[in-house]
Amino acid sequence: MTASFGREQRLARRIALVVFILVVAIATPLIFLPQFRLDVGYRLGLVPDHATRLYGSGAPVELVVVTQDVPVHLSTPYKRYTAVYIADRTGGSVVLHDLNRPRDITLPLSTYDLIAASSDRTKLLFVDHSSAEPQAVLVTIATGAVQPLPPGDTKPDIPGNWGTDIGQSAMDCDGVSPHDTFVACIQHARGGTRYIFGSWELQVAPFGQPNTHVRRLFRGLGSDPIAGWTSDESAIYFWNENGLWRADVK
Numbered sequence: 001m002t003a004s005f006g007r008e009q010r011l012a013r014r015i016a017l018v019v020f021i022l023v024v025a026i027a028t029p030l031i032f033l034p035q036f037r038l039d040v041g042y043r044l045g046l047v048p049d050h051a052t053r054l055y056g057s058g059a060p061v062e063l064v065v066v067t068q069d070v071p072v073h074l075s076t077p078y079k080r081y082t083a084v085y086i087a088d089r090t091g092g093s094v095v096l097h098d099l100n101r102p103r104d105i106t107l108p109l110s111t112y113d114l115i116a117a118s119s120d121r122t123k124l125l126f127v128d129h130s131s132a133e134p135q136a137v138l139v140t141i142a143t144g145a146v147q148p149l150p151p152g153d154t155k156p157d158i159p160g161n162w163g164t165d166i167g168q169s170a171m172d173c174d175g176v177s178p179h180d181t182f183v184a185c186i187q188h189a190r191g192g193t194r195y196i197f198g199s200w201e202l203q204v205a206p207f208g209q210p211n212t213h214v215r216r217l218f219r220g221l222g223s224d225p226i227a228g229w230t231s232d233e234s235a236i237y238f239w240n241e242n243g244l245w246r247a248d249v250k
Contacts, residue, residue: 034198034199034221035221037196037197038197038198038219038220038221040197041196041197041198041219042219046197047197047198047201047216047219048201048216048217048218048219049218049219050216050217050218050247050248051202051217051218051238051245051246051247052245052246052247053243053244053245054086054243054244054245054246055086055239055243055244056242056243057241057242057243059090059243059244060088060089060090061086061087061088061089061090061239061244062086062087062089062239063083063085063086063087063226063227063228063237063238063239063244064083064084064085064086064087064096064115064124064166065081065082065083065084065166065226065227065228066081066082066084066117066121066124066141066166066228067079067080067081067082067121067166067167068080068082068121070176070180078174078176079171079174079175079176080176080177080178080180080229081171081175081176081177081184081227081228081229082178082228082229082230082231083099083227083228083229083230083236083237084098084099084100084124084141084228085097085098085099085105086099086237086244087112087115087126089111092110093106093107093109093110094106094107094109094110094111094112094126095107096139098144099230099237100230100231100232101144103144105139105144105146107126107137107139107146108135108137108146108148109126109128109135109137110128110130111128111130112126112127112128113127113128113129113130114126114127114129114154114165115127115165115166116160116161116162116163116164116165116166117160117161117166118156118158118159118160119158119159119160119161120159121141122140122141122142123138123139123140123141123156123158123160124138124139124141124166125137125138125139125154125156125160125162126139127154133151133152134151134152134153134154135148135149135151136148136149136153136154137149138156170186170223170224170225170226170227170240171184171185171186171224171227172185172186173185173186173187175227175228175229175236176207177207177229177233178229178231178233179233180207181206181207181233182204182205182206182207182229182233182249183204183205183206183207183208184202184203184204184227184229184236185202185203185204185205186200186201186202186224186225186227187200187201187202187203188200188201195219197219198219198220198221199220199221199222199223200219200220200224200225201216201217201218201219201220202216202217202218202219202220202225202227202236202238202247203215203216203217204217204236204249215249217236217247217249218238218245218247220238220240220242220245221242222240222241222242223240223241224240225238225239225240226238226239226240227239233249233250234248234249234250235247235248235249235250236249
């Protein structure tokens with residue numbers, strides 16, 4: 001009896017050790033590898049993954065989003081977010097991939113470090129300060145026309161805040177589409193807690209009804225993304241240090 005009981009104890013300890021090792025082997029990547037944990041969430045259908053990744057982390061691209069303040073009578077203004085270009089600096093040149101028209105625009109710049117906008121948000125100024133004389137080009141969004149400025153000149157003769165970058169601040173829950181049909185939201189876990197899978201979630205809802213008919217589009221990692229709508233509101237682009245994506249909405 002005593003020998004048999006001792007064998008059962010040893011067997012139980014071995015089983016407990018094996019179970020402990022298996023739990024640690026499974027839990028360790030889930031705890032310490034956020035991307036692995038998020039991938040598990042995708043595979044199990046626990047988080048939304050309704051977006052196409054166009055560029056990975058480290059790609060020399062930037063999403064260019066133009067915002068427009070819309071005044072509201074007796075209330076605070078809201079913002080419309082329109083994604084206009086993917087600025088691609090591959091190969092030592094700057095190419096703008098137009099997100100609303102089937103064209104690419106090549107700029108006579110090797111790089112840039114500032115994007116400013118005209119007051120009416122119809123033109124964008126790309127400036128390269130890397131040389132002794134800054135180089136700048138003015139791009140008309142509607143036509144794609146490119147106007148190089150004289151060397152050293154970084155202020156076109158039209159109204160605009162030409163010394164201020166159009167900004168890379170991510171939207172909160174105020175990303176109104178160009179025709180006021182939808183509002184996009186970069187959502188976080190409520191109550192100050194963190195998501196188990198990922199860092200943030202992109203959601204959209206009908207404009208004016210932010211708490212109804214919410215569509216969960218994508219759960220992502222890293223910093224809150226820069227995001228903007230296509231002009232026809234059919235899709236939303238978003239970008240951070242982990243890549244650049246497109247999610248179809250209509």
